[in-house]
């Protein structure tokens with residue numbers, strides 16, 4: 001899978017989800033099967049990989065920083081060497097995002113259930129549509145992230161996505177705003193590895209990765225250093 005995690009809106013959890021997906025898939029096979037491309041100048045994904053390597057001895061996946069055209073070069077030269085390439089495209093309508101959309105087979109758009117976010121979705125959907133002209137294989141997905149633990153805002157936003165953006169496949173369940181995601185990312189850990197375990201966060205991440213079409217058996221949940 002070559003996946004761009006992108007949205008022109010910042011702060012929606014692109015880096016958080018890209019890093020969690022990369023770490024979760026890195027457990028598959030002998031490891032090293034995942035390339036995480038940090039396309040954002042802020043370098044959050046690269047920071048995650050560094051914290052992870054400091055904590056665990058090795059990140060378990062390869063992380064490179066690349067922007068714009070360099071994202072395309074990385075994908076073209078690396079796609080035969082890795083089972084999965086995950087691109088954290090960064091915010092705004094930037095060259096890395098366009099590059100990612102040009103060379104990916106999937107794009108995941110995290111959307112927060114707040115009205116500003118759904119307004120920004122229009123611009124993102126237009127970018128995806130434009131990319132699809134030259135990249136016919138591009139499949140587009142959306143997921144609610146930073147979802148509320150309860151209340152009707154989640155379902156309202158999901159209804160907007162379903163009704164107004166039929167080209168985006170909505171992945172469920174939503175990813176709720178949970179300390180496990182922010183604490184884990186700060187340490188370089190996915191919620192699959194973080195202790196104490198948060199079963200709800202784990203279920204949401206596994207649901208997200210399955211929704212992207214990755215075989216569930218490729219996701220290994222590590223408890224106490226052992227694959228479960």
Ligand SMILES: Nc1ncnc2c1ncn2[C@@H]1O[C@H](COP(=O)(O)OP(=O)(O)O)[C@@H](O)[C@H]1O
Pocket residue numbers: 009010011012013014015016017044091145146147175176177178179181182185
């Ligand atoms: N599901 C979540 N639960 C809790 N905090 C989250 C979640 N997703 C993102 N965050 C937090 O929200 C902020 C923005 O997330 P980030 O991944 O940096 O967004 P982006 O890359 O889109 O700018 C960060 O502080 C991150 O820790």
Ligand SMILES: [Mg+2]
Pocket residue numbers: 014015016040042044090091
């Ligand atoms: Mg980011």
